[in-house]
Amino acid sequence: MNYIRTGLLLAGLTALFGVVGMMIGGQQGMIIALLFAGAMNVFAYWNSDAMLLRMRSARQVDDRTAPELVSMVRELSQNAGLPMPKVYVVENPQPNAFATGRNPENAAVAATTGLLKLLDRNEIAGVMAHELAHVKNRDTLTMTITATIAGAISALANFAMFAGIFGGHRNDNNNPLGGFGMILVAILAPLGAMLVQMAISRTREYQADKMGAEICGHPLWLASALNKLDKGVHTIPNQDAERNPATAHMYIANPLSGKGMDSLFSTHPDMANRIARLKAMTVPVTDQTVDQPAHSGPWQTQSRNQNTRRQRRRPWN
Template identity: 65%
Template sequence: MNTLRTGLLMAAMTGLFLAVGYLLGRETGMIIAFVFAAGTNLFAYWNADRMVLSMHGAQQVDRASAPEYYAIVERLAQRAGLPMPKVYVMDNPQPNAFATGRNPQNAAVAATTGLLATLSPDEIEGVMAHELAHVRHRDTLLMTLTATLAGAISMLANFGMFFGGSRDRNNPLGALGSILMIILAPMAAALVQMAISRTREYGADRGGAEISGKPMALASALVKIDRMAHRVVNEPAEANPATAPLFIINPLSGRGMDNLFSTHPATENRIAALKQIAQEMGAPSASRADAQPQRGGPWG
């Protein structure tokens, strides 16, 4: 069901993009919009992972520089049947993590120093299993493309405002319609992007629970990350809000409102789903993670 829903939302995003192009210039505008979308997505396909990691100041680590963290990712990748991803650390006090990359062969996972210092080993394992589930489901590419399309729609709308789209007699909606398009099209694109993100988070929670075998460790981690995200500002994320859907918990506000304007599902809803998954798996209903404090510093 999630796959079908995601496909429909992606189709809606693409249709919205083409519709904006049509309103700006009818058939010619739609063709230009399609070519523009193809070009931006091609660029994003090859370069988005490096751009996102650079935006957040991520530094690659290896077995020597972060032995415990690297070993967790390596062990989970083997369980998931995935190639070993590149492993990164972000020097950021807010506990959080994300995955990126166009496919499992070119994937990377990144965790903040705040996450590695705050969470127990079991909880870190739950979080990184969640991120590897995103890699296995190819969500990293999907979210990159939706972010690119959302940005391109906003650019097209701005193009219509600055270059006289509202005065173009070929525009079937006239001046008022163009003004509404400029305002509403970027909002609609953002809402679709958020809906896709929320859909994929539930799937990654389930996938991460299956990979790690510890659904309640992931639930415990989500509680801690959500609590800290309310108090600790993530400056790189604030400067690059389009990357927010990539993180396991919204890095901008940490608010768990499960509504139309959230990039992530409500944390309490995710925990309820993980409890159900734990029952299905016959896993313990409560995690022992809180009794296992992290040792050895944030770099493992």
């Protein structure tokens, strides 16, 4: 059902793009707009991952530079039945993470230095499992296309605003709207695109939380991480994301949450709801195992003492 809903929302976003083009330039404008959207999607399909990583100044790490983090992602990838993605670290104090790539064979996962400093090993594993769930579900491609179309709608809206102000008096048969109508389109079209983008992102986040908990085998690991991330993003601003808010939906936690107005149009579900859903996946049993989740993770064979010692270590050391 989530996939059907996502498909319908994407179709609606593309249709909105065409409608805006038609309202600005008639039938010819709609065709040009749809062709433009198609060209942008093709470009985004092949180049979005490299562009996003370059925008965030991400550096790739390997078994030599971050052995524990890379080993963790490798084990989780095997659990998920995925090829090993590239692993990146972003120099940013805000605790956050994201995934990108057009398909599982060309995927990348990235964590900020703020996340690696804030979370323990189990919580980092929960976050990486969440990002791998996005890769497995091909959400990285879906959300990139969504951002591309939404950005194109905003560009058309800016054009409509300019045309409405400076060219609204002209009688152009290709334009079914007057100057006031053009200005109205310039205001409502980006708002509609934003609402659709929010709906798609929230649907995919819930699904990635569920699958991520299954990949790592411990829903409480991810629940604990989300609790810390929710506090972290409100405390530490992400200047890179603030400069380019169109990519905010790619992160596990809304990087714009430090700004009061941004929360009014958040691309992420309420964090308390996400945590509650993850806790509901655990099975309450005896006191000895009350903190143990329903599924086993890739480090289940470790003793409690071994696991405690490893939690104190950081995977980028």
